[in-house]
Amino acid sequence: IGVLRQFEFGSDSGCFKIADFFWNIIVNHHSYVIGGNAESEYLGPPDHLHDLITDFTCENCGTYNMLKLTKSLFCLNPSIEKADFYERALYNQILASQNPENGTVTYFSGLAAGSSRNYCSPDKSFWCCTGTGFENHAKYGEAIYFKDINGGLFINLFIPSELNWTEKGLKLAQETKFPFSGEMTFKFNLKHPVKMSIKLRHPAWAAGDIEIEINGKKQQVSSAPGSYIELNRKWNDGDAIKYNLPMSLTTETIPDKNSVFACLYGPIVLAADLGQGINDKSFPVIIKEELDIENIISVIDREKLVFNMNAYPEDVKLLPYFATGEHTTAVYFNHISPAEWENVKRSFTETRFVPDKLKELATDQINLSNIEQNTEKEENGRFTLNMKVSNIVPMALVCTFYRDPAGENSFDILIDEEFLTHVNMQQWENRLIKKYFNIPVDYTLGKNLVTVTFSSTDGRMNVPVTECMTIRQSTEYFY
DSSP states (O other): OHHHHHHHHHOOHHHHHHHHHHHHHHHHHSBOTTSOBOBTTBOOSTTOOTTOOSTTBSBHHHHHHHHHHHHHHHHHSOOHHHHHHHHHHIIIIIGGGBOTTTOOBBSBOOOSTTBOOOBOOTTTOOOHHHHHHHHHTTOTTTTSEEEOTTSOEEEOOOOSEEEEEGGGTEEEEEEEOTTSOSEEEEEEEESSOEEEEEEEEEOTTOOSOOEEEETTEEOOOOOOSSEEEEEEEEEOTTOEEEEEOOOOEEEEEETTEEEEEEEEETTEEEEEEOOSSOOTTSSOEEEOSSOOHHHHEEEEEGGGTEEEEOOBSSOEEEEEGGGOTTSOEEOSEEEEOHHHHHHHHHHHHTTOBOHHHHHHHEEEEEEOOOHHHHGGGOBTTEEEEEEEOOSSSOEEEEEEEEOOTTSOOEEEEEETTEEEEEEEGGGOSOSEEEEEEEOOHHHHTTOSEEEEEEEESSSOOOOOEEEEEEEEOOOTTBO
16 A cells, blocks of 8 residues: 555556555455455465465455555556455455444454354454454445546446536436345436446456346447446436346355355355354365255345355355354355265264263353453463362263364363363364363362363463363263
């Protein structure tokens, strides 16, 4: 952004090239499907994302700044690619970053299966992303319309709005339900007739036949996705353009692993709504020979963009990522052939439990599925829980762990400061996994309460535990 301002003030073409080169590198080699970039505020190698899909992707400030850069670059050198990116990031990260219930905003938009968006508190947190986060939602009107150098008009975004162009004596009203519909109507209110070019964006995602009517008459236009449709004529007061874009289901794979994909409807990223918290159903897998999107996804409510997707261990409901609020979601999915599944299903099902039977054995249960909020309970790499136990029967500890490929995953578990086991989650294939640990009888004998401690060896541990249970020792209900 800074170097582009240098170009604007000094006309050094090298500065423009630097800014444009940076934009292309970030958008085409480091960005996730929602338009955001970076993991834990760091960029990995170009086109390397598959093991960087975590709870800490797509920092809000990063996308805020990319939209500022995109707008400035478009003003200097209009391109459909810039407009398409702006739309994707606006609807899929910026719109999703605000809690519709109370207006609070996120720091990260975590894209790992089992992630949920953690919002700032009204009075106890004010991150950098809180400031930019609030500003974001006052800027939806910033990049809808642009005037071109010849006095024409670019229409880039499909948002209900009214343009007041005083110099032209033009008020242009846009009516639309986008993205829930691909139909837009533009109504002209003119003080006097004006000859000018209207350039309608034909997005890259809009494959198929488009429809344009002017004053009710169908227009014959030739246009390809990823271009502008130029309507150059004399416009009169009361004129109206009706524009209809085809919207369809598509998939988008990550660059370094084509078996990992996301689903979109038009430009809108669809996420699996997995409810509250993390459980064994939080990691849906698609087990099919071929990934045929039309055969695995069916419509529930097209007007609200709600779909059903066939998945293992059960079907999931897809809806716009921006509509999932505080719920746990999955944005990326693994596609595995039936033959591959036979080889890897053990790692997907290893040490999973039958929940109802497990609860029959439980003495205590603590749910810690909101990982980020519970990090405040850590001290010097230690995290402690007080848990009820039986003082007369052998006990076991059952923990659900969330493995972060980029995080600290090695630690000790202690019971009342007595060593129980060492855990190294980097050796595990699954992201979410339950583990069963028998507790020595003398650790709990005569006690009704014990302190369970998770202790990092280097003092830097983030809490990797989403649930803990103390149960009566048994292997009967494991598979």
